[in-house]
Amino acid sequence: GAVVSQHPSWVICKSGTSVKIECRSLDFQATTMFWYRQFPKQSLMLMATSNEGSKATYEQGVEKDKFLINHASLTLSTLTVTSAHPEDSSFYICSAAPPGAEQYFGPGTRLTVT
């Protein structure tokens, strides 16, 4: 199947700093990528839909100025958590779908804000 990677797999940052998470489709091009957030022992919640070459679409309740998404190419989308706070600590997962196929998920990035 198709492969989606994320980097880093785990990041610790101090409160007030920003952190960038990368999502790459390794063997296919994706015009659309999705960003999810998962708190411990909870389900995945869609944060935003990332579209190559255009602005991301954010779900209700997700602050677009806090969670900056850039889909600069057909194989890379980035999520930047700006001015991170401890409550932003979570597991962030991206997904992408090859043309005409189902979504594949990345391995996730665990963010811990101290």
Added chain:
Amino acid sequence: QQQVKQSPQSLIVQKGGISIINCAYENTAFDYFPWYQQFPGKGPALLIAIRPDVSEKKEGRFTISFNKSAKQFSLHIMDSQPGDSATYFCAASILWANNLFFGTGTRLTVIP
């Protein structure tokens, strides 16, 4: 509002037994129903998926049963193994490449 409801929250099954997880949805526009398996600290992996034009789909030990009129679908894991111990999520979407609405998850434990 939870678009996809999943039960049970947790499930303990003896090795060799059948694990059954149920999901229900409200949006009749959904036309793609996948099941994902997630191990701790990992992203979800697609197990099996079904479209509403069929009532059952089987892949190895995994079977999806789909009831369009009841707006319900379920995952059956036959001959459950300790390696199946994980969290399982059902999901639904309109077209398979669109954003997925996930159920709340079921933590399955298979006892040797």
